[in-house]
Amino acid sequence: MKSLLVKITIATVVCLVYFSSNAQSNNSLHFDGSDDYVQTSFPAITGADSRTVEAWIKTTKNSQPSTGAGQSVIADMGFMSTGARFTFNILWGNAIRIEVGGSGLSGQTAVNDGNWHHVACVYARSATNKYSLYVDGVLDTSGNITTTLNVGNGNLRIGRRVDNVNHFEGNIDEVRVWDHARTANEIDSLKGEEICASASGLVAYYRFNEGTANSNNSGVSTAVDNSSSSNNGTLNNFGLTGSSSNWVSGTNITGAPNSDSTINVTSCGSYSSPQGTYTTNSGTITEVLNNHLGCDSIVTINVTIKSISFERDTITACDSFVTTTGTVYNSSRIFNQYFTNAVGCDSIIATLLIVNNTAFDTIIESTCDVYTSPSGKYTWSIAGEYEDTLTTAGGCDSIIHISLSNYSPTSSVIYDTVCAFYNTIRGVKKYESGAYIDTIPNVNGCDSIISQNVIVNYPTDTIIQVNACDSFTTQSGNYTWYTSGNYQEYLTNVSGCDSLIKYQLEIARSTSSSTFITSCDDVYVSPSGKQFTEEGTYKDTLPNRFGCDSSFVLEVVFHSVKAPSSLTQNEEILEAYNGFAKSYQWYDCDKRINLSFGQEATLEWTEQPSSISQFGVEITNNYDDCIDSLCITPVPIINSVNSINTTIISVYPNPAGSSLYVTTEKGDFNQIKVYNVHGAVVLSENYIGEERLDISSLQAGMYRIELVSNTAVSFANFIKN
16 A cells, blocks of 8 residues: 655745555455355446446456356346346456357456456447457457347346356455446556546445455445445355455555645744635644545644734824835825834834825805904904914814905884784794884894884684585585585685684485385375375475485375275174175284184174273285274174274375374374284374374384274374384
8 A cells, every 4th residue: 555645835834744644454355256246236337338347356266168167257237138238257268258148258368367457348339349358457359249238227246147156256356337438548547546436437436445354354244335326235145254255455556545634834924725714823724625636635734823013103294294214295195114023024014194284265254343263363343354374183274264244233124914923033923913023133144123013813713503405515615515524614804814614514315215105095195295096106205304305206006996894793793894805814903913713704702812802803805905904892782883984194204204293184083003014013002183103213114004993993104214
C-alpha cells in the first residue's frame, strides 16, 4: 500500500504538512472451487448496452477442458438462455474468455500461474470488434462472436455461473463493473490502484477489503459495494476461517486514494481557507477537498492569527490641511499611514480629516425699532447694508451680510355683521355684539392695531310634528321624504342667519286590495256603505286606521235563486224548511257546537241535553250553496217560526282597523256575534241599535257578523286589517 502526497500552497502563509495513508487492510476473497460464490444485489446491465468487467485474480486451477476441471467463472450476470448471459471466465488454454450463452471469444495468455493478474472484458456495442480481452492492462485479443447479445434480468454473481456450476478456485480482488466500454489506457491507468466511488460510469465495485486476513471472520459475510450504487454482495458457503474460503491478503495495489493532511497557518488579522471559511480568531478548521483523483481529502488547518495594530485620529481644519509629508487636502477625507508592529503585522493609523470652509451668507432683516446683529456686537436703527462675523460649528468664520429695513406700526377699523358668533382677528370667539381691539403683526412684522365693531345675530330652531300619507314635501320644496323619521332643513331667517327646522315626521301608507265577493242577498253593501244590486267590478275607498286611503277592487257576484227558510216548533219537534235545501246541520246556538245526529229537517229537541236553551239549524241551499242559519228557543206550544231577516246591516269602516260600527235600518235585534272563517264565535255582545265594536284583538282576515232577535237572524261580512 502506498500513501498519496497532496501539496497545498497558500499564498503568504508558511505551512507544515503531514500526511496519513488509508489504514484499511488490502484484502481479497479466496474461493475454494467447490461451492463458494458471492451473490450481489447489482442488477445486470441488460440488453446489448456497452459494458466493462474488471478483476484481479490469482489461481493455479487447470481449467483446460481436455485435461483439467473445466470452466472457472470470475463473474456472471443474466440468465441461462442463448445470448441472455454475460459470463467472464477462464477456459481454453487457461486463458480468460467471454461467453454470452451459445458462443464466446477466448484469450491467448494463460493466467493460472499462481501470480496476481489484472483481467478485463470489454463489450463496445458500436465498435467493429465489439469484444476485447485484457491481461495486466494489455490487449490480449479482440473480435466478435456469432451469438447476439441480449442479457436478461439476473443480478451479478461472482465465483460461479448463474446456473450454479463452474466455480472459481483461487483469489479474486477488485471486481469492477462499468456501464460503458473502457479504453485500453483507462484500464491500464487505474488497474494498480483502488478508485473513488464517484468515478464516472462505475456501477458496481467490490474491493473485498472486509474482514481480517486468514482469521476467524464468521460474522463478516457482506462484500461492500464501493460504488455510489451500494448494491452489496452476500458471501455463500464460505468457511470464513483460515487461509482458504475466507478473507485473505489481496493484490499489492495502491489503497483507496483518499488523503489527509494537516496545515499550520500564521496570518495577520484574518484567514480564508481553500473552501472560503473566513476567521479572525486562532483555531482549527477542518475541510473535505477533492484530490487530483477526485476523491475526498480531509485537510486540518491549524490557524494562528496575529493582531494588526489599528489607531484612529481626527483632525479638523479650516479651508485646507497640509500633512506631515506635505500633501495638501482641500476637502474632508480618511487617509491611512502604514507601519510594522512588533509581531510583524501592519500598524495602521486611520486619520479622519474634516475640512470646514469659511461660510458666507446674506440675510434680509427688518425692524420696527432697533436691530441687534446675530453676534450681538452691533445694533442698528437705520435701514442699510451691514456685515457681522460668527464662528461656525467647525470653528471657521461665518461672514454674514445683513440687508436691513426699518418699518412703522399700522392701525385699521373693521365693521362686520355675523351669525351666532364672531371670530376676532386673533381667533377668539365672541358671542355678543360689541367693539373689540386686537394687535397682530403686519406684513412688515410691526404691530397692526385693529378695531373690530361687530353686530352678532342669532340663528333660530323650530320643531314641527307632521303626519302625512305616503310622502311629505317641505314648504321650501327642497326635500321630499317617504319614510317616518326625524329630518331637518336649513332656511334663512329675517336676520340672514340659519333657521333650522326639525321635522318629526310620521308617514302612513295608503293601502289597496282586491276582494271577490259572493252575495247570497239581493243587495251587497260595500265597506263604505255603497249598495250594489248587479254583478260587476267596483272600486271603493275608505280611510284606513292611519287616516290614509284604503282602496278596494270588489268583484261582486250574486246568487240568483233564493228559497224561503223557516224554523218552526211543533210541540217537541223542531222543523226547518227550505225549498232548495241541500243539507241541514242542527247545533247549540249558545255554544256553537254541532249536534251529532242533527242531519235531517226535523229534530226532537226534548231528546237533546237539557243544557241547550236555544237550538239552531244551518241550511245549505242545493242550488247555489248559500247558507241560512236560524236559531229558536223551544217552548211548549209556542208559535216560534223564525225566518231569515232581510234587514240590511251596515258595517264601517270596511276593511276595519281596531273599531267597527254596526247599524241596521230596522229590527229588534238584541245580540251581536262575530264569527271567523272557521265558524267559531270570536266576539259576542248585547246589541242596542248602533254598536261600536272593539276588534283590536282580532287577527287580520275575513269575518261574519250575526245580529240575532227572538224571531230573526241577519248577517254581514267585514275585513279586519
